[in-house]
Amino acid sequence: MSSVDFGSLLAPAAAAVLETMFFSELLGPGEPGGAGERSAELEARVPFSGEVSGVLGVSVSEQSARSLAASFLGEAEEELTSQQVCQVVCELSNMLCGWILTKIQSQRCFDLGTPELIDSTCEQPPGSPAVEQTFAVERGTLTICLYSSVLA
Amino acid sequence: MALNIMIVDDSPVMRVFLRKVVQLTGLAVGEYCEAGDGEAALETLRARWMDLVLTDINMPRMNGEEFVRQLESDELLRDVPVIVVSTDSSHGRIEHMLKLGARGYISKPFLPETLRDEIEKVLGVQRV
Numbered sequence: 001m002s003s004v005d006f007g008s009l010l011a012p013a014a015a016a017v018l019e020t021m022f023f024s025e026l027l028g029p030g031e032p033g034g035a036g037e038r039s040a041e042l043e044a045r046v047p048f049s050g051e052v053s054g055v056l057g058v059s060v061s062e063q064s065a066r067s068l069a070a071s072f073l074g075e076a077e078e079e080l081t082s083q084q085v086c087q088v089v090c091e092l093s094n095m096l097c098g099w100i101l102t103k104i105q106s107q108r109c110f111d112l113g114t115p116e117l118i119d120s121t122c123e124q125p126p127g128s129p130a131v132e133q134t135f136a137v138e139r140g141t142l143t144i145c146l147y148s149s150v151l152a
Numbered sequence: 153m154a155l156n157i158m159i160v161d162d163s164p165v166m167r168v169f170l171r172k173v174v175q176l177t178g179l180a181v182g183e184y185c186e187a188g189d190g191e192a193a194l195e196t197l198r199a200r201w202m203d204l205v206l207t208d209i210n211m212p213r214m215n216g217e218e219f220v221r222q223l224e225s226d227e228l229l230r231d232v233p234v235i236v237v238s239t240d241s242s243h244g245r246i247e248h249m250l251k252l253g254a255r256g257y258i259s260k261p262f263l264p265e266t267l268r269d270e271i272e273k274v275l276g277v278q279r280v
Binding site for chain 1: 162163164165166168169172210212238239240241242259260261262263
């Protein structure tokens with residue numbers, strides 16, 4: 001299993017999840033936020049294990065996260081709490097990870113850990129992401145990255 | 153006839169989403185019940201009948217697999233139809249959950265009509 005295999009799945013995963021569950025769409029490749037913009041992003045990580053083990057990370061611009069949460073929950077943005085928006089980002093990371101892993105190992109079971117919202121106090125996974133891609137979405141960007149010691 | 157539906161998922165926002173999607177399907181729903189894990193769901197089901205249960209797999213305290221297993225082993229609850237709603241759509245997992253007693257399986261992400269079709273298929277099945 002190579003990082004190329006995983007990398008080729010990130011865009012289809014994001015498109016499938018956003019279109020079916022969030023009634024939204026990918027707008028094409030995006031530019032990752034610079035260091036000064038990191039505080040305006042929400043980040044979640046979900047560990048996984050099975051044939052391949054690792055951690056999937058998802059970062060979403062805060063405005064995009066609110067927009068996606070409003071679509072997901074069928075509520076106006078101003079009615080949403082911060083906790084709801086964070087939970088939706090966690091659920092987004094959960095679904096992206098599940099979609100990708102099912103494509104990689106469709107015959108065998110895999111285990112997803114509990115998605116967690118990440119703040120600056122959380123420890124970074126060891127090493128650099130094996131795969132990382134940023135996409136433009138409504139009102140911001142969505143970055144998906146994968147940490148796994150197995151991938152080349 | 154209106155259905156009483158239970159939604160079992162540790163994610164509060166996922167429970168909201170499922171409730172809204174069921175509403176979008178146009179199915180007549182009388183009452184919704186929610187639980188954050190299998191153990192809480194079992195407690196509720198032992199007190200009130202539900203026409204259908206939608207359950208996640210990956211939950212704390214009691215996961216969906218154990219929840220379905222316990223339902224199936226309970227004489228009073230084994231006739232409650234269960235549809236699994238999970239991010240895991242591997243053949244192994246689907247087959248395993250159906251063997252344990254789930255009547256249907258929906259993989260996330262899914263369209264509202266997919267959930268509706270699965271609910272109609274499951275509720276139309278007669279147990280032998």
